[in-house]
Amino acid sequence: MTHNFTVSPDFNPGHISGWYIFNTWLQRTINEELHLELYNSASEQRKAIADDRVDLIYANPYDATALVRDKGFFPVARADNKTDEAIIAVNHESPILNVEQLTDGTRISSTDDPDVRMMCMIMLEPAGLNKSNTSTTQRDAYILIAKDLLKNDADVGFFLEETYNELSDMTKKQLRPIVHSQIHVIHHLLLVGPKLAHKKDDIQSSLLSMADDSKGVGVLKNLNFERWVAVEQEEAEFMIDLMDTLAE
């Protein structure tokens, strides 16, 4: 039986091949057939989750909440030294220097990644901004948000920090971050679904020893990960509680 693996669509497109290599490595290591399906948007992926078409997922913190609490997924691991942070950026020629200079009617460009949207909307609160007094253009990719800023089609853009940092130097020179989150305790998680739960311990032990194996090191490098670290149920529950406090 083939199990379906997917990755939160907010990953850097430059790592697509890295995830395919990881999928191949993992299925050989745990002796289980895995099919990697990458979705173009968070909404497409969420539909697959709702239809029970996902058995293993590298999930963003927002989706991890529903997967653990509502779908019975188990936390397995997270990438070491990687936390989910967000950046709000403007065109480098914008007169806006900080969030509190933004006013009603601010035009936002954002992807539909729910965790990034949530963190960035929270960072707009000190300016008294919310959904009702801003307008949002939704884009499929972070590079399109950068383009909106460069063309002055948006006043601010919402980015996952890691993705912002991986924009080209040419693009970053024309943008300017006005605020970045410093939450420190929110991560993407690798989660195993109920149909693959019998392999949970195998998957976890394989991932934890990955950095000790020469092939594994190569696979990690393609993902830009140093190593995996274990995530126990309570650590995931704490992060989920934290996400709950931040959700509207």
Add this chain to the structure above:
Amino acid sequence: MKDMMPDNISGEYQEHLFSYHDGTQRKALFTNIETQLPEGRLIVSRTNTDGIIIDVNQPFIEMSAYHKDELIGQPHYILRHPDMPAAAFSDLWKMVQQRNKWHGYVKNLRKDGGFYWVYATVIANIRKGDITGFTSVRRRASRAKINEAEILYQTL
């Protein structure tokens, strides 16, 4: 909990004697010096079911001006400012005990007698159907909302 010490206070201060719900008292010293939570920071803490702090993140430590080992094991009301009405906190406890999320604007007291405003959210940690503690997240609040809260709290 120990009284606040004049040696730790920066600037001119006033005194206030708190009598807490658990029967203890504490002399608080407070000034008019405000510290703003920097943009993008979130203050995170966890308490047990009695409101005793069991974990805090770095922004909590920096904004409170306490060392971590001065916070762990203390009641969360170590941060309570004399300008905060008791009614606000009784509403908080009622809401979270009923497993509802509580939101509110809170003026917190620093170790140095200064204060900082936050927009706070508190939820119950529910494990296997039981409340095992509470998570609180505090973020920077808009000045307009702080002004509204200041006026409201004077009436409570």
